[in-house]
Amino acid sequence: MARLPGGLPVWRGRRLLGADDAGRAVGATTPPALPAVDASHHAALHSVVLDALKFADVGAPQSVHLGGSPTVEFRGGALVIGLPLAWGLSADQLRMLLTHELALPASRHPDLVRGLLDARHRTPAGEKAAARHARLLGATEPLLAEAEQVRDAAAITAAGGGLSAVEDAARALLKAAAIHAAFSTFAAAPLASGTMSAFNTGSLPTTGPIHAEDLHAGWRLRLSRWGAPTADVDREELARHHPGLAEELRAPADGPLVTLDPDAAHIDELGPAALRTLAAEVLPSGSGEPWVRLADLPVEAYLPDVERRARQYVEAVNEVLGRTPDGRDELAGTLLRRPVDVERARRGLPAAADSEPPPPWMGAALLAVVVEYTLLRKGWRREHPLLPRRLVAPDSDAVLDLNELVRSDPGALRRHLG
Template sequence: MARLPGGLAVWRGRRLLGSAPEPRRSGLPPVGASRHPALHSLVLEAVKHADVAFPPAVLLGGAPTARFAAGELVIGLPLVRGLPADQLRAVLAHELALPPSRHPDLVRGLLNARLREPAPGTAAHRHARLLDATEGLAGEAERVRDAAAVNAAGGGLGAVEDAALALLRAAATAAVFTAFAAAEGVPEVDGLPRRVADLHAGWRLRLTEWGAPAHDLAELLETLPDRHPGLAAELRAAAGTKRLVGLAPDAVALDELSAGEERALAADVLAGNLPWTRFADLPVSVYLAGVQRRAREYVEAVQAVLGRKPDDRDELAGTLLRRPVDVERARRGLPPAGEDDDRSAPPWMGATLLAVVVEYTLLRRGWRRVHPLLPRRLAGPDGAALDLNELVRRPEELSRYLRD
């Protein structure tokens, strides 16, 4: 009886997979020798390390993953910009590699099927059976894929650590970008949701100007070693790496993307048929509520610290500047600091809290953000630019905008 790697019978694998073709991701920008040639060259290198044939099609995708399915290798733009070229090569080799088999298409189809989100009901039960039956296949495939990633990272002991870091950085980028797209990709404008066509340009701007959004990778850091048992020790060691998510200075160079290509990449992430907008066209109301919520939290925290409402805006600003630790503890619902608690604060902390309140005040006066994703960088009704983040160094001048 013919069997797949891991011991699964071929006939049962075909039955589990069914006859439905794998979905294709149409409309995405192609990658080739004349378009994004540096990325095309990197795929050529990854193919050699994975010991597989070159994919029939290579596309640039919007999702933060690298996935080979239905004859298409789709490489996510967040990974291309977020990983150094050598780490991206390791991630691509990992995705492309397969354990030796006379039925590579069936093996890849089953592995890809494990990654799909099933619909509730009968489909969920079928998916559970598939996961159980292909556990051995997945384990064997992961062993081969981890080895391919190490090979693509240069081979040797040092390459094991490099491959682990590449897989960790790719997984972290995927998690943080997914959260970013969910938070910023479909804003409501006049009560109706819109999809943001320049989502990836916004992500790039956010990383350039502010770094990655706040994120908690604890669950990822705990579960990722179990998915890569051959690299488990190295993944746990790499968990302490700082700044896993960002723009890699030595990332693969890409050709400039057109507005149509940007929208196609956004559509790869933001499902549905909602109308499109762009970040530059979003009204202040899209982000005003969030700014208002944070400003109110700090005003209420000042009231808790004082035990009463501040007499005026000068007292509000003074409390934020002089007692930022007490204010922050009150905002978080913590008890007042005791005698043994450290009350010291960075010199910029109080002014940073004040800048939140000042931003809300100015937005209510007709100011707007230069870009919706850049907090406290404002443009006035007359077009004057004001960076409250710079004024953090000059708290007295910052306080003036609260009074005026």
């Protein structure tokens, strides 16, 4: 009886995967609208893919494409590499990640094995589908364990072998996980995929999803200015999935994980149509609503959200003091001196009897939210709608970075509040 890695009978693997999943894993093709990666398009990235294929010791996919999600995945015979990963990993790290995702344990049924592995990352809808998915994961646990050992070893080989290569491979996977978490948070923000109901800009919808064709351009701009939104990575979960790299994945990270990597493989310039296609991979599909450029959204698009958060902090200060603050100086002083109490009050938590001293920037960070709202009401605007607290003065191109003041000059925040 033919068996898959991990001892799973082939017939049972096909039954567990299901006819629909098997078709998606083996015979489906990627929509041709996704930007192709080959010797003529994104040649540097194409070279990285060729290197990874050699280290993984697998045949070439039917095609390679850029995708909008921060993932590497197979869709039928097509390999789809997420643009956020291509920007955020060095070429060497991307080669390690691709090698890890391409490598498979020896089998006469590689497409079936890959389909079973990929099924882990799908979230089924409905109780019956969820029960079948749980049975699939339980039955394929030995296969998954063997596959992860093979993949970890292949990534280490792609990193050059040796002890330092183990650390390099672990960092590549850790960075990929951090990019996935940070970009997912970014794309789920109200301006990216929420509902716009507080303003009317003529041609834009007043309700419904916002379809932002320049979502990835906004992400790149945000990274180039001051980094990614905060996102947590579950290192223990990563370590469980990568037994060959577990110790290194738990080690403290050296330097920021989510940046535009200066050593990333070069990506050719992407036009508006390609950026729209990539954004459509991430954002909810629409039903007739127009696509918009996030960079063109007016202040009215983000002012309500800023106002909501600023009012939360003002109300929290009222609760901490037991009264309305005596002017803006006392409001600012309370935010700066008692940020833990204010934050707990905002969240509806009781005051803490004893607590660790807050980070030195915490109070200034709370104050910056209130200052941003104050300046927006006075005619300032954001340099880009997706760059909170980086503001442009009225009738001027001068940029005020409140985030920089949080770090360097909290006193200046008080002056701007007044």
